[in-house]
Amino acid sequence: MTHFLSLADFTPKELRQILDLAINLKDEWKAGGNEPLLRNKVLAMVFQKPSLRTRVSFDMAMRHLGGDALFLSPSEIGLGKRESIADVSKVLSGFVDAIMARVFSHAHILELAKHANVPVINGLSDFNHPCQAMADALTMLEHHGDLSGLNMTYVGDGNNVAVSLMHLSAQLGINFTISSPEGYQIPEEVVIKARALRKNGAATLELNSDPHQAVQGANIIYTDTWTSMGQEQENQKRMEVFPPYQINSLLVSEAESDVIVMHCLPAHRGFEITDEVADGSHSVIFQQAENRMHAQKAILVHLLNKSH
Ligand code: CP
Ligand code: NVA
Numbered sequence: 036m037t038h039f040l041s042l043a044d045f046t047p048k049e050l051r052q053i054l055d056l057a058i059n060l061k062d063e064w065k066a067g068g069n070e071p072l073l074r075n076k077v078l079a080m081v082f083q084k085p086s087l088r089t090r091v092s093f094d095m096a097m098r099h100l101g102g103d104a105l106f107l108s109p110s111e112i113g114l115g116k117r118e119s120i121a122d123v124s125k126v127l128s129g130f131v132d133a134i135m136a137r138v139f140s141h142a143h144i145l146e147l148a149k150h151a152n153v154p155v156i157n158g159l160s161d162f163n164h165p166c167q168a169m170a171d172a173l174t175m176l177e178h179h180g181d182l183s184g185l186n187m188t189y190v191g192d193g194n195n196v197a198v199s200l201m202h203l204s205a206q207l208g209i210n211f212t213i214s215s216p217e218g219y220q221i222p223e224e225v226v227i228k229a230r231a232l233r234k235n236g237a238a239t240l241e242l243n244s245d246p247h248q249a250v251q252g253a254n255i256i257y258t259d260t261w262t263s264m265g266q267e268q269e270n271q272k273r274m275e276v277f278p279p280y281q282i283n284s285l286l287v288s289e290a291e292s293d294v295i296v297m298h299c300l301p302a303h304r305g306f307e308i309t310d311e312v313a314d315g316s317h318s319v320i321f322q323q324a325e326n327r328m329h330a331q332k333a334i335l336v337h338l339l340n341k342s343h
Contacts, residue, residue, distance in 0.1 A: 036151070036152070036153075036154065037154055037337075037338055038148045038151075038154055038155045038156070038157075038338075039154065039155070039156040039157060039165060039166070039334050039337075039338060040144060040145065040148060040155065040156075040157045040165070041157070041163055041165055041199075041202065042163075042165045042168055042169070042199055042202035042203050042206060043202045043206075043228055043232060045206070047206045047207055047208075047234065049337075050169075050172075050203075050206055050207060051207070052337070053169065053330075053333045053334060053337050054169070054172055054173060054176065054330075054333070056332075056333035056336060056337065057169070057173050057326075057329050057330045057332065057333035058173070058176070058329075060329055060332045060333055060336070061173075061326075061329035061332075064099060064329070064332075068099070069099045069100050069101075069332070070100075070101075071100060071101025071102075072100050072101065072336050072340050073097060073100035073101055073102035073132075073335060073336065073339055073340060074100075074101035074102065075101070075102065076097070076100075076101075076102035076103075076132040076133070076339055077097075077102060077103045077104070077105060077130075077131045077132055077133075078093060078097050078102065078103070078104045078105070078131065078132065078133045078134070078135055078335070079104075079105050079107060079127050079130070079131040079133070079134045079135070080093055080094070080104055080105060080106050080107060080135045080136075080158070081107045081112065081114060081123075081127075081134060081135070081136040081137070081138075081147075082106070082107065082108055082109055082136075082137045082158075083109050083114055083136075083137060083138045083139050083143075084109070084137050084138075084139065084159070084264045084265070085264070086137055086158070086159075087300075087301070088299075088300060088324050088327050089135075089137060089158045089159065089166070089327070090106060092324075092327035092328040092331055093135055093158070093331055093335075094106070095328050096328050096331045096332040096335060097335065099328075099332065100332060100335065100336065102132075102335075105131065114136075114138070114143065115143060120143055120146040120147055120150070121146065121149075121150040123147070124146070124147045124148075124149075124150035124151045124155075125150055125151075125152075127151070127153075128150075128151050128152040128153050129152075131153060132153055132339060133153050133154045133155070133156065133335065133338060133339055134147060134151060134153060134154070134155045134156070135155075135156040135157075135158045136155065136156070136157070136158055137158040137159045137160075138159075138160050138161075139160070139161055139265050140160065140161060141160040141161055141162035141163070143160070144157050144160050154338040154339065156331075156334060156335075156338070159195060160195065161195060161263070161265060162195055162198060163195050163198040163199045163202070164195045164196050164198075164199045164299070165199045165202070166327065166330065166331055166334065167196055167199060167299045167327070168196075168199035168200050168202065168203040169203075169330040169331075169333075169334065170323060170326040170327040170329070170330040170331070171200065171203070171257075171297060171299070171323055171326075172203055172207065172330075173326045173329060173330050174295075174297065174319055174322050174323045174326050175187075175209075175255060175295070175297075177322070177326075178295050178319060179254055179255075179293070179295075182207045182208060182209050183207065183208035183209070183237075183238075184208065184209075184210070185209045185210065185254045185255060186209075186210045186212070186252050186253050186254050186255070186291075187200065187204060187209050187210065187211050187212070187253065187254070187255040187256075187257060188211075188212045188213070188214065188246075188249045188250045188253040188255070188256050188257070188290070189201075189211070189212070189213045189214070189257045189258070190213075190214045190215075190246045190249060190250070190256060190257070190258050190280050190282060190286070191214075191215065191258045191259055191260075191261060191277065191280050191307055192215060192219050192259060192260070192261055192262075192263070192273075192277070193213060193215045193219055193220045193221030193222070194221075194259060194260075194263050195263065196257075196259045196299050197213060197215075197221050197259070198221060198222070198225050200257060201213065201221060201225055201226070201229045201240070202225075202228075202229060202232065204229070204238055204240070205228075205229040205230070205232040205233045205238060205240065206232055207238075208234070208237050208238045209238055209255075210238050210239040210240075211229075211238065211239070211240050211241070212239075212240075212241040212242075212243055212249045212253070213241070213242055213243075213249075214242075214243050214244060214245065214246040214248075214249035214250075214280065215242075215244065215280070216244065216276050216277060216279070216280060217244065218276070219273075219276065219277075220242065221242075226240065226242070246279065246280050246286060247286065247289055250286055250287075250289050250290040250294075251289065251290070252290070252291060253290040253291060253294055254290075254291050254293060254294055254295070255294065255295055255297060256282060256286070256287065256290055256294055256295075256296050256297070256317075257296075257297040257298070258280075258282045258296075258297075258298055258307045258308055259298060259299055259307065260301070260302075260303055260306075260307060261273045261274070261276075261277040261280075261303070261306060261307055262274075274306075277306075277307070278306075280307070281306065281307060281308070281309065282296060282298075282307060282308045282309070282312050283308075283309045283311070283312060284309065284311050284312060284315070287312055287315070287317055294317055295317055295318075295319045296308075296312055296313075296315070296317045296318045296319065296320070297319055297320065297323055298313065298318075298320045298323070299323065300320060300323070300324055302320065
């Protein structure tokens with residue numbers, strides 16, 4: 036059973052195959068519509084947290100491919116509360132062809148996958164966000180043509196989005212620099228894993244707490260919220276620590292002239308990113324959001340349509 040839980044679980048070749056498929060499915064969709072590769076397949080979408088992009092993009096991806104999606108809200112199934120995660124997983128496996136889940140604890144997505152007889156897709160956990168990074172890779176390819184050798188600088192919280200971007204970079208040869216304040220760095224074990232994933236040490240991986248130094252030479256600047264879902268009680272403290280890590284026009288001007296500015300959204304305008312940058316000529320944030328749908332079509336087809 037193949038699940039989609041972390042970009043560290045795949046080979047670079049598999050990730051490139053999924054990205055190639057995403058490009059083809061996007062072209063096909065733009066040319067008039069997709070072949071019904073997932074006809075009669077149903078995806079259960081389990082959410083412990085809110086979502087706009089993940090929910091709608093997975094739902095539309097399934098519909099475009101001839102299948103269907105079922106939304107299960109946080110209050111409906113009470114994952115691990117009303118019923119054990121193992122039982123939910125076994126029950127859903129009898130009804131649907133795949134499960135996508137957005138959870139608080141990463142252990143919960145691992146537990147779902149452990150007991151499922153159908154593929155499980157990680158739609159964000161407190162540890163990582165692999166579907167987001169695949170959509171971002173598609174966006175980077177569209178703008179820069181090739182991933183290998185690009186310089187990406189992530190500025191802000193060393194969170195779930197940063198983890199998947201670090202995995203992506205190590206796997207596909209992107210030079211990755213991350214600039215986070217003291218106490219909010221990406222977990223050390225992720226850095227160790229990413230260093231191990233790098234093929235022949237081709238891509239560089241740097242930690243640099245000075246965002247102005249970190250964006251030197253960047254072709255991609257990436258940021259995300261300073262307070263992720265589930266960390267709301269830390270919000271006040273984070274608002275004091277993170278302002279030097281804001282993506283504003285000055286910071287963007289210090290990067291390469293071809294730099295693209297990325298944000299997984301939802302954005303907190305005026306905090307981690309200014310309006311001027313979010314709506315400016317370097318920003319690709321809405322293309323990223325649209326690419327969630329195209330990248331996830333490829334993930335779904337890769338998992339559910341082995342003959343493809
Ligand atoms: N980027 C992202 O995952 O957005 P949602 O939280 O709206 O799904
Ligand atoms: N880091 C953010 C990403 C939202 C898509 C969060 O977990 O809330």
